[in-house]
Amino acid sequence: MRRSHRFLMGHIFSTVFGMYIVMLWVVLVIAMMDLPLEHLSIAFVIIVLPILILPLQYKSAKDKFGALQQAGDALNEIQDTLDERQIASGLTSYIFLIFDVIRPGDTLDDISSKNDAEHLRKNLSDLTRRVITEVIFLGAMYTYLIVNFLIPEFISAIEQGGQLLFPLAFLCVIIAVMVTRWFIFFYWRLLVGRWLKFYQGFIAWGEELERMFTGAAKDNHGRTH
Amino acid sequence: MEPPTIRPRSWTPGPRRTKYERWVELLEACVWQSRTQSWLMRHLGLKTQMIKEDLDFLVAAGLFKQVDEPEAGIYVFRTTEKGREALEQFYTLVTQFFTGGPDSTKLAAFLVMT
Numbered sequence: 001m002r003r004s005h006r007f008l009m010g011h012i013f014s015t016v017f018g019m020y021i022v023m024l025w026v027v028l029v030i031a032m033m034d035l036p037l038e039h040l041s042i043a044f045v046i047i048v049l050p051i052l053i054l055p056l057q058y059k060s061a062k063d064k065f066g067a068l069q070q071a072g073d074a075l076n077e078i079q080d081t082l083d084e085r086q087i088a089s090g091l092t093s094y095i096f097l098i099f100d101v102i103r104p105g106d107t108l109d110d111i112s113s114k115n116d117a118e119h120l121r122k123n124l125s126d127l128t129r130r131v132i133t134e135v136i137f138l139g140a141m142y143t144y145l146i147v148n149f150l151i152p153e154f155i156s157a158i159e160q161g162g163q164l165l166f167p168l169a170f171l172c173v174i175i176a177v178m179v180t181r182w183f184i185f186f187y188w189r190l191l192v193g194r195w196l197k198f199y200q201g202f203i204a205w206g207e208e209l210e211r212m213f214t215g216a217a218k219d220n221h222g223r224t225h
Numbered sequence: 226m227e228p229p230t231i232r233p234r235s236w237t238p239g240p241r242r243t244k245y246e247r248w249v250e251l252l253e254a255c256v257w258q259s260r261t262q263s264w265l266m267r268h269l270g271l272k273t274q275m276i277k278e279d280l281d282f283l284v285a286a287g288l289f290k291q292v293d294e295p296e297a298g299i300y301v302f303r304t305t306e307k308g309r310e311a312l313e314q315f316y317t318l319v320t321q322f323f324t325g326g327p328d329s330t331k332l333a334a335f336l337v338m339t
Contacts, residue, residue: 201322203243
């Protein structure tokens with residue numbers, strides 16, 4: 001259960017990190033264009049950008065946070081009933097809530113389960129491809145930044161007796177944010193994969209049920225759905 | 226077999242449920258006590274046409290039975306023994322999922338591979 005809740009946390013962090021990614025790209029572009037990274041521009045990136053991005057992310061963040069909140073309430077209720085009766089009440093609903101989270105958002109009511117699982121698998125592959133592309137691009141940008149900006153900055157600072165702390169801290173923060181983002185993404189992806197496997201098992205259960213009982217349904221009513 | 230699960234108060238049914246999810250919810254809701262069609266619609270958030278189709282299938286398949294009709298137009302349903310067995314298979318699946326091995330080794334392998 002805790003694992004599934006961590007999965008939902010990762011789902012939310014993906015939105016939060018989206019904001020950081022835009023901020024980091026702006027910082028990197030400023031640095032690569034050799035513009036002075038003065039306090040004002042840093043303040044702009046850190047304070048103004050999230051405010052500008054916030055309305056764009058509001059709906060997605062609200063939906064995701066809503067799912068986490070519902071899951072949390074559901075888990076609390078399950079826990080309460082376990083205390084009283086040793087029965088995991090609400091577990092099925094909780095599982096279906098997670099299904100809702102992992103399913104792509106553009107499917108309609110009464111969806112085809114098989115296509116849905118395939119669609120989800122494809123979405124997950126696309127997302128992984130995008131993150132790997134991001135890793136490669138940012139890796140190239142960092143290399144460029146370190147070679148053309150930070151190393152000359154260090155050398156110049158050492159020669160002139162300036163402070164090394166700021167560029168070093170700046171680099172560390174960027175790397176820490178990116179590594180955390182990638183770690184959370186890959187962990188989230190691992191958990192989605194696990195849920196997907198379970199989802200496929202569930203669909204197989206449904207199909208088997210349908211296959212077994214469609215004949216019975218025909219015999220009883222002479223019609224199927 | 227475990228007693229049925231009950232939808233938590235905070236739960237809002239998702240609009241994108243598959244028919245299999247609806248079947249589980251219906252089977253589960255009626256496994257310990259009989260429920261009217263309107264109760265099921267209200268608590269499971271199902272539309273009239275959809276619940277009719279699902280109930281038709283479940284009844285025809287022998288997973289559900291219509292127990293009585295206390296008033297004209299009031300339909301009451303209950304999960305049959307066959308329905309309980311189907312539900313048991315679903316619970317087995319759930320148990321297997323939640324008692325699976327730890328993720329840490331898989332995570333390490335996954336990170337190494339990527």
